[in-house]
Amino acid sequence: MKLYSVLPLLLLQLLTHGAVESRVLHMASDSAYLTKEEHWFNQTLDHFSPLDHRQFRQRYYEFSDNFQVPDGPIFLKICGEASCDGIQNDYTSVLAKKFGAALVSLEHRYYGKSSPFNSLTTENLRYLSSKQALFDLAVFRQYYQESLNMKLNRSNVENRWFVFGVSYAGALSAWFRLKFPHLTCGSLASSAVVHAVYNFTDFDKQIGESAGADCKAALQEVTKLVDEKLASDGKAVKALFGAAKFKIDGDFLFFLADAAVMAFQYGNPDVLCSPLVDAKNNGLSVVDAYANYVKSFFLGKFGVDIQTYDQQYLKNTDLPEGNEARLWWFQVCTEVAYFQVAPPNDSMRSSMVDLRYHLDLCKNVFGEGIYPDVDMTNIYYGGTDIAGSKIVFSNGSQDPWRHASKQTSSPNMPSYIISCHNCGHGTDLRGCPQSPLNLEGDDKHCGSPEAVYKVREQIIDHIDLWLSECQATGRSYL
Numbered sequence: 001m002k003l004y005s006v007l008p009l010l011l012l013q014l015l016t017h018g019a020v021e022s023r024v025l026h027m028a029s030d031s032a033y034l035t036k037e038e039h040w041f042n043q044t045l046d047h048f049s050p051l052d053h054r055q056f057r058q059r060y061y062e063f064s065d066n067f068q069v070p071d072g073p074i075f076l077k078i079c080g081e082a083s084c085d086g087i088q089n090d091y092t093s094v095l096a097k098k099f100g101a102a103l104v105s106l107e108h109r110y111y112g113k114s115s116p117f118n119s120l121t122t123e124n125l126r127y128l129s130s131k132q133a134l135f136d137l138a139v140f141r142q143y144y145q146e147s148l149n150m151k152l153n154r155s156n157v158e159n160r161w162f163v164f165g166v167s168y169a170g171a172l173s174a175w176f177r178l179k180f181p182h183l184t185c186g187s188l189a190s191s192a193v194v195h196a197v198y199n200f201t202d203f204d205k206q207i208g209e210s211a212g213a214d215c216k217a218a219l220q221e222v223t224k225l226v227d228e229k230l231a232s233d234g235k236a237v238k239a240l241f242g243a244a245k246f247k248i249d250g251d252f253l254f255f256l257a258d259a260a261v262m263a264f265q266y267g268n269p270d271v272l273c274s275p276l277v278d279a280k281n282n283g284l285s286v287v288d289a290y291a292n293y294v295k296s297f298f299l300g301k302f303g304v305d306i307q308t309y310d311q312q313y314l315k316n317t318d319l320p321e322g323n324e325a326r327l328w329w330f331q332v333c334t335e336v337a338y339f340q341v342a343p344p345n346d347s348m349r350s351s352m353v354d355l356r357y358h359l360d361l362c363k364n365v366f367g368e369g370i371y372p373d374v375d376m377t378n379i380y381y382g383g384t385d386i387a388g389s390k391i392v393f394s395n396g397s398q399d400p401w402r403h404a405s406k407q408t409s410s411p412n413m414p415s416y417i418i419s420c421h422n423c424g425h426g427t428d429l430r431g432c433p434q435s436p437l438n439l440e441g442d443d444k445h446c447g448s449p450e451a452v453y454k455v456r457e458q459i460i461d462h463i464d465l466w467l468s469e470c471q472a473t474g475r476s477y478l
């Protein structure tokens with residue numbers, strides 16, 4: 001074990017495979033960042049052991065151009081299941097300007113350069129969990145506050161903190177406020193997957209709904225034809241999609257299903273559906289049309305690395321780059337599942353993508369006994385019955401992940417839906433519903449930006465209120 005290792009730079013490695021969010025983060029160009037200047041601090045490896053005092057180096061970023069010295073708020077933008085390469089110029093930067101806030105981001109343990117180990121064996125992954133990650137955030141928050149106080153030559157002063165996150169990091173944002181309410185005035189939990197789901201059939205169902213009748217029928221035809229061809233001439237049909245290397249049929253079928261998902265999750269339904277429906281209406285091959293979408297958009301423009309769907313690749317414990325798929329699968333296979341399985345009826349994906357496929361993957365990739373204890377996770381956090389306060393939840397209407405999020409408002413925890421043809425995952429924090437890669441400031445070609453603006457107004461009101469209440473009670477000033 002090597003605790004202070006610095007891994008090579010992880011550039012443009014795309015997390016694939018049912019992963020909630022990170023590939024989009026990777027697509028951002030350098031100019032999409034407010035800062036990429038790295039800082040480091042020593043983090044505790046195991047927050048739950050009284051005996052183990054090992055530490056590892058954890059990477060973070062700060063951006064204080066908008067900070068109202070000395071009492072402005074501090075916005076903690078939580079990084080999730082990907083390398084965290086800087087602070088992105090997304091909607092949180094607009095909020096930081098508005099509130100005179102400093103922005104800070106901590107890389108999630110194990111991802112990017114914040115890995116405690118060089119080798120990602122199952123044994124070494126034992127400290128990779130959301131519970132450890134939340135504790136990391138709490139320790140970091142204290143560390144940063146103390147450093148700031150030192151810089152400002154003062155002690156025992158607390159700025160007002162607010163946490164933000166999208167997707168899995170959105171869940172961490174909600175859970176941080178739940179578990180450490182004294183450390184943040186509130187939380188924005190965008191497309192936050194707070195509910196661990198074992199048998200996640202609603203995910204596939206949402207794809208059908210987001211697609212609409214014609215596209216849904218075309219996609220189901222693709223699935224049926226591919227299933228048939230797989231039985232007769234597997235090699236040929238895999239080759240058609242550039243997936244000749246795949247040994248496990250389930251991996252190939254999951255890859256095909258996920259390719260369609262991304263169109264809806266990230267607001268580009270027409271890129272997928274228009275050519276597919278055209279092909280069907282004109283008597284052309286829908287399978288060819290789909291293969292073209294997969295190769296040109298999903299693998300091409302979107303930039304997904306096909307091998308990360310291959311269990312052979314996921315088993316590799318010595319991955320200096322592209323290890324995010326293995327890391328995220330470990331979290332899936334131990335804590336949260338979100339198994340995107342075919343529903344028994346009217347499925348979009350092949351019925352071979354079932355619970356068995358996922359459980360076999362967990363076992364094959366990580367070993368005997370690796371199994372997602374979703375009940376434990378939901379007991380620990382409450383799932384959609386989360387007993388938090390001052391958390392804003394937001395969901396995109398077309399996003400399959402919203403069925404693992406909190407979709408109803410409750411006292412002190414408002415929930416908003418952003419509804420439009422293109423509204424997908426984390427839409428509220430990015431510039432443009434159908435171009436999640438366009439960050440802030442370019443909404444010229446956006447469809448339905450009003451749907452986003454409306455929810456942002458609400459978000460601002462909540463942040464404003466909760467920051468002022470934090471100040472008024474004096475709770476956060478020691």
Ligand SMILES: *[C@@H]1O[C@H](CO)[C@@H](O)[C@H](O)[C@H]1NC(C)=O
Pocket residue numbers: 040041042
């Ligand atoms: C972190 O730990 C290393 C190794 O013990 C030490 O050399 C370094 O000074 C520490 N860094 C900070 C910021 O405390």
Ligand SMILES: *[C@@H]1O[C@H](CO)[C@@H](O)[C@H](O)[C@H]1NC(C)=O
Pocket residue numbers: 153
């Ligand atoms: C820091 O504060 C102390 C106590 O108020 C003061 O004596 C000292 O001069 C200050 N130092 C600096 C560098 O401002």
Ligand SMILES: *[C@@H]1O[C@H](CO)[C@@H](O)[C@H](O)[C@H]1NC(C)=O
Pocket residue numbers: 199201343344355
């Ligand atoms: C998974 O959910 C579907 C419907 O939502 C249900 O029909 C099926 O029995 C469930 N499977 C298991 C193993 O619970």
Ligand SMILES: *[C@@H]1O[C@H](CO)[C@@H](O)[C@H](O)[C@H]1NC(C)=O
Pocket residue numbers: 345346
């Ligand atoms: C299966 O799906 C079809 C089409 O949506 C629907 O008409 C039928 O009622 C469903 N059957 C069951 C058992 O849910």
Ligand SMILES: CC(=O)N[C@H]1CO[C@H](CO)[C@@H](O)[C@@H]1O
Pocket residue numbers: 395406407408409414415416417
């Ligand atoms: C489809 C769905 O469940 N949408 C929900 C999203 O959140 C809003 C606000 O709580 C609900 O009103 C919607 O029903």
